[in-house]
Amino acid sequence: MEKVSYSIGGRQIIRNFDLTLEKGVNRTILGVSGVGKTTILKLLLGLLKPDSGAIYLNGRPIAGMRENELSVLRRNIAIVFQWGALFDSMTVGENVGYRLFEEGTLELAEIKRIVLEKLSFVGLENTIDLYPAELSGGMKKRVAIARAIAAEPEYIFFDEPTTGLDPIGIYNIRHLMQMLQQQGKTTLMVTHDLHTAFAVSQKFSFLHDTRLILDGTADDLKNCDDNAIREFFSPTRESLFITDHIVEPIIGLAIPHKE
């Protein structure tokens, strides 16, 4: 995204926002609730059109692209929505294979093989004939990941992937995200779960009051003395003014040890 601005009903949501997704890197967009993080995902997916600025997909501007060209490029992007967004009337297997089935290019047996492979990747191959209502929240999110990767997208977007999960569920999602990264996927996440963000992300975009105020690493965030960033990392209001003692442990705790 290059200098993208977007407003809703005359209210500016983002202004001159820049974002680059580097191959194989996980980036997290951070910022307080309502600041515009999900709006950025929607702009990237082409669900919203920017007021100004440009969005490039694999280096090509999407503005003015024909719908068939766009849909080829969009095949490269998948999104895992906050609540999984599975189709309730379809089985787990049908949910995971839906996109491939709709595209109509693969034999049913091949789709089934891919569905089983992706369900086994998320550890849920035994749920193939169940309906979403029969799954826990964490299982639904894992099925949503299996569905997202069924068509082998290059980019995967995660909107609040760990919201509402217990610690084991959160660990599972983190682990899957790390495995996807090992496979070379480029991922973008929006989350309030800072531990997960620092466990899986190498790059961060911090959005505040319509603007990008930091684009950098965990260390850049930790060392940044911008007030908005320091306040964001303060766990309680009482600690807002002693952020020197707060920022480091939160970020430090969450960064995984690299082998």
Ligand SMILES: Nc1ncnc2c1ncn2[C@@H]1O[C@H](COP(=O)(O)OP(=O)(O)OP(=O)(O)O)[C@@H](O)[C@H]1O
């Ligand atoms: N369809 C809409 N009509 C009017 N305002 C909207 C609409 N969609 C989003 N907004 C507003 O745009 C702003 C940005 O919303 P967005 O969902 O992108 O924020 P967010 O940072 O993802 O929030 P959260 O962290 O709570 O999910 C919010 O103030 C929201 O109220």
